[in-house]
Amino acid sequence: xxxxxxxxxxxxxxxxxxxxxxxxxxxxxxxxxxxxxxxxxxxxxxxxxxxxxxxxxxxxxxxxxxxxxxxxxxxxxxxxxxxxxxxxxxxxxxxxxxxxxxxxxxxxxxxxxxxxxxxxxxxxxxxxxxxxxxxxxxxxxxxxxxxxxxxxxxxxxxxxxxxxxxxxxxxxxxxxxxxxxxxxxxxxxxxxxxxxxxxxxxxxxxxxxxxxxxxxxxxxxxxxxxxxxxxxxxxxxxxxxxxxxxxxxxxxxxxxxxxxxxxxxxxxxxxxxxxxxxxxxxxxxxxxxxxxxxxxxxxxxxxxxxxxxxxxxxxxxxxxxxxxxxxxxxxxxxxxxxxxxxx
Numbered sequence: 001x002x003x004x005x006x007x008x009x010x011x012x013x014x015x016x017x018x019x020x021x022x023x024x025x026x027x028x029x030x031x032x033x034x035x036x037x038x039x040x041x042x043x044x045x046x047x048x049x050x051x052x053x054x055x056x057x058x059x060x061x062x063x064x065x066x067x068x069x070x071x072x073x074x075x076x077x078x079x080x081x082x083x084x085x086x087x088x089x090x091x092x093x094x095x096x097x098x099x100x101x102x103x104x105x106x107x108x109x110x111x112x113x114x115x116x117x118x119x120x121x122x123x124x125x126x127x128x129x130x131x132x133x134x135x136x137x138x139x140x141x142x143x144x145x146x147x148x149x150x151x152x153x154x155x156x157x158x159x160x161x162x163x164x165x166x167x168x169x170x171x172x173x174x175x176x177x178x179x180x181x182x183x184x185x186x187x188x189x190x191x192x193x194x195x196x197x198x199x200x201x202x203x204x205x206x207x208x209x210x211x212x213x214x215x216x217x218x219x220x221x222x223x224x225x226x227x228x229x230x231x232x233x234x235x236x237x238x239x240x241x242x243x244x245x246x247x248x249x250x251x252x253x254x255x256x257x258x259x260x261x262x263x264x265x266x267x268x269x270x271x272x273x274x275x276x277x278x279x280x281x282x283x284x285x286x287x288x289x290x291x292x293x294x295x296x297x298x299x300x301x302x303x304x305x306x307x308x309x310x311x312x313x314x315x316x317x318x319x320x321x322x323x324x325x326x327x328x329x330x331x332x333x334x335x336x337x338x339x340x341x342x343x
Contacts, residue, residue, distance in 0.1 A: 012267070014040060016105060016275050017065040020282070023104030024067045024097055031093045034084035036068040069097075091297040098293035105279030106222070112272030114218030119265045121207035122217050123158035134202020135190035141203060144181030151175055158205045168192050168199040176201075225273060229280050 018040050025038050034053070039045075041059030048057045069086040082088050086097065127145045130137045147155050150164035151174055168174060177187050192199040285295040300306065 008267070012271050012274070014065075016108070016271070016278055017041075019104045019108055019275075020101040020278060021065045021067050023100035023102075027097045027100035028067060028069055028086070031089060031097060032084060033069050033086045033089060033093075033097065034081070038067055040065045091300045094297045095294050098290040098297070101290055102279040102282045105275045105282070106226075109272045109276035109279065110218055110222045112268045112275065113221040114215050116265060116268040116272065117217045117221070118209060118211070118214040119268070121209045122213060123205035124208045125156065125158050125161070126206040127203050128206040129204040131202035131204075134200070135192055136201040136203045139176075139188040139190045140186075141176075141178065141188065141201075142180065146179045148177040148179050148185075150177075165192060165199050165201065170194070174201075222272075222276060226276055226280060229277060233280075233284070 021038065021040065025035060028035050036053075037055040037057060039055075039057045039059060041061050042065075043059050043061040045057045045059050048055060050056075086094065089097075125146055127136075127141060127143055127147070130141055130143060147161050149155055150161060153160070153164055155161045155164065165174075171191060173189050173191055175187060175189050177185070179185055190201060192201050282290040283294070285291040
């Protein structure tokens with residue numbers, strides 16, 4: 001990992017934390033919650049400025065951030081008015097503040113995926129090139145043709161064609177229905193060849209860069225990747241996932257560093273994945289995460305406004321913080337072993 005790419009990775013991570021905390025900050029202010037400090041990063045401060053009773057700070061380690069809202073009782077700081085205290089707000093207000101951070105990350109993920117697809121383009125279900133000496137060329141498929149179905153299965157998207165070709169068995173004949181660029185319907189038969197670990201017929205898709213389809217695909221990509229993340233989390237908590245698939249800060253920096261070498265547009269893709277991951281993880285009902293605050297507020301609603309004691313809430317959050325710290329140590333250890341001892 002080069003220093004330059006490591007710096008890029010740290011800046012990306014810091015930016016994603018910034019928009020997460022910005023979400024909390026904006027909604028807290030909208031609900032008249034007293035915000036003592038809005039900080040990006042951890043550790044000693046590199047920059048501090050007080051504006052409208054809020055301290056804005058940038059700290060030296062770009063691996064976190066926080067918004068301090070609750071009053072402090074023991075360190076001599078000014079205690080806010082009761083109506084400005086986050087803990088005294090209505091449950092729905094507290095849910096809105098807690099939800100704002102993850103939502104900002106998810107929204108940014110959608111934007112990143114839309115921009116990524118808009119830049120690199122998307123595969124349209126239309127043949128762009130037909131490679132010589134391949135089955136498609138020999139069967140008469142031409143540039144501009146649209147593949148309507150493969151073996152009777154409708155193929156609206158190019159991904160559908162690839163999916164059906166992945167089902168092909170050795171030396172089997174496939175039937176492809178085509179709509180030519182002259183809008184004529186025809187049916188061809190061919191035997192795909194096995195090359196580079198997969199079956200292929202020798203065609204490439206037309207790449208387009210249209211706005212509306214790119215936006216639609218950006219939303220679809222967010223949903224698809226988000227679903228995969230939720231499935232992995234379910235497997236993780238049920239003991240069926242491989243913990244070697246987890247990555248901590250060091251692993252994330254390595255991935256971003258490698259992606260930066262491929263191209264700047266692919267940084268958008270990996271940044272979107274990290275942002276979506278950050279948003280989803282923070283929605284988990286684990287103490288010290290936003291999901292825990294949301295769960296506590298929901299319990300308060302179910303108890304008709306009766307709150308958990310602050311003492312118990314702090315104990316729960318402390319236990320959750322210890323769990324997350326232990327998990328961070330574990331994945332960081334695995335990152336170090338994987339990168340420096342198995343590379």
